[in-house]
Amino acid sequence: MTAKVLITGAASGIGLAVARRIVARGMEAILWDISRDALEAARAELGDSAEVRQVDVSDAQAVNGAATSLEGATHLVNNAGILGHRMDWHDLDPAEVARLLAINVTGFMKVAACFMAARSPHPAGAIVNMASIAGDNGGAPGFASYGASKGAIMALTRAMARDFAPEVRVNALAPGIIDTPIQGAVMADAAARARAAEGIPMQRMGSPDEVAEAAEWLLFDASYTTGEIIRIAGGRR
Numbered sequence: 001m002t003a004k005v006l007i008t009g010a011a012s013g014i015g016l017a018v019a020r021r022i023v024a025r026g027m028e029a030i031l032w033d034i035s036r037d038a039l040e041a042a043r044a045e046l047g048d049s050a051e052v053r054q055v056d057v058s059d060a061q062a063v064n065g066a067a068t069s070l071e072g073a074t075h076l077v078n079n080a081g082i083l084g085h086r087m088d089w090h091d092l093d094p095a096e097v098a099r100l101l102a103i104n105v106t107g108f109m110k111v112a113a114c115f116m117a118a119r120s121p122h123p124a125g126a127i128v129n130m131a132s133i134a135g136d137n138g139g140a141p142g143f144a145s146y147g148a149s150k151g152a153i154m155a156l157t158r159a160m161a162r163d164f165a166p167e168v169r170v171n172a173l174a175p176g177i178i179d180t181p182i183q184g185a186v187m188a189d190a191a192a193r194a195r196a197a198e199g200i201p202m203q204r205m206g207s208p209d210e211v212a213e214a215a216e217w218l219l220f221d222a223s224y225t226t227g228e229i230i231r232i233a234g235g236r237r
C-alpha cells in the first residue's frame with residue numbers, strides 16, 4: 001500500500017531532506033511550512049509528488065484548516081521547530097518562552113491530533129517526532145526554553161506511542177548538531193563551527209540527510225519499534 005507522508009517544517013534543513021527521501025521512494029509528500037518562498041523552492045525541486053501548504057503550526061485554526069486536505073496521509077514527520085532567541089535567566093521573557101513552546105510543543109501536539117483524526121489507515125502507519133539531544137542535556141547556554149521544549153517532545157513521544165498503539169508507531173529522533181539554517185544563530189562563523197566539532201566524537205556536524213536516513217528507517221522499515229528516542233548525534237551527549 002502506498003504511503004503519503006505529512007512533514008512539518010518541510011521547506012528547509014532536516015524536513016526537506018526527509019521530503020527528498022520520500023519522493024525518491026516514489027511516495028507522495030505533503031509539505032507544511034511557515035515560509036512561502038522556501039515552500040515554492042521545495043515544490044520546484046521535488047515536482048508533482050510534493051504538495052505544499054503554508055501553515056503556521058502554532059496557529060490552531062490554520063492547522064485545522066490545512067488538516068481538511070490531509071485525506072490519504074498515512075505517516076507524519078512532526079518536525080517544525082525554532083531555536084528561539086538567546087535568553088539569559090536575568091532577562092527571562094515569558095512571552096518569548098510562550099512563543100517557542102507554542103511552536104515546538106503545542107504545535108506538535110495539535111498537528112499530531114489533526115493527523116490522527118484525518119489519517120488514512122495503513123498497515124505500517126507511523127509518526128516520527130523531531131526532538132533533540134538538548135531535551136536530555138538541557139540545551140546550549142542561553143537556550144533553556146529550547147531544551148525544555150525538546151524534553152517535552154521526548155515525553156510526548158512516549159505518551160503518543162502508548163495512546164496511538166497499535167495502529168500507529170511513534171518514535172523520536174534526537175539530533176545533535178546538524179548543519180542547517182537553525183544553527184545560524186549559534187554558529188555564525190567557521191571558528192564557532194570548529195569549536196562545536198571538537199565536542200563531537202565524530203569530529204563534525206551531521207548533515208540533514210543523516211537525520212532523514214534514520215527517519216526513513218523509523219517510518220518504513222521498523223515494525224516493532226515504538227516509544228523510542230534515537231540519537232543521531234555523532235556520539236555527542
Ligand SMILES: NC(=O)c1ccc[n+]([C@@H]2O[C@H](COP(=O)([O-])OP(=O)(O)OC[C@H]3O[C@@H](n4cnc5c(N)ncnc54)[C@H](O)[C@@H]3O)[C@@H](O)[C@H]2O)c1
Nearest residue numbers: 009012013014033034056057080081132175177178180182
Ligand atoms: N539542526 C540541528 O542541529 C537540530 C538539532 C536537533 C534538533 N533539531 C530539530 O530539527 C527540526 C528541524 O530543524 P532544522 O535544523 O531542519 O532547521 P531549519 O530552520 O532548517 O528548518 C525548520 C523549518 O521549520 C519551519 N518553521 C519554523 N516555524 C514554523 C511554524 N511556526 N510553522 C511551520 N513551520 C515552521 C521553518 O520555516 C523551517 O523551514 C526542528 O524541530 C529542530 O529543533 C535540529
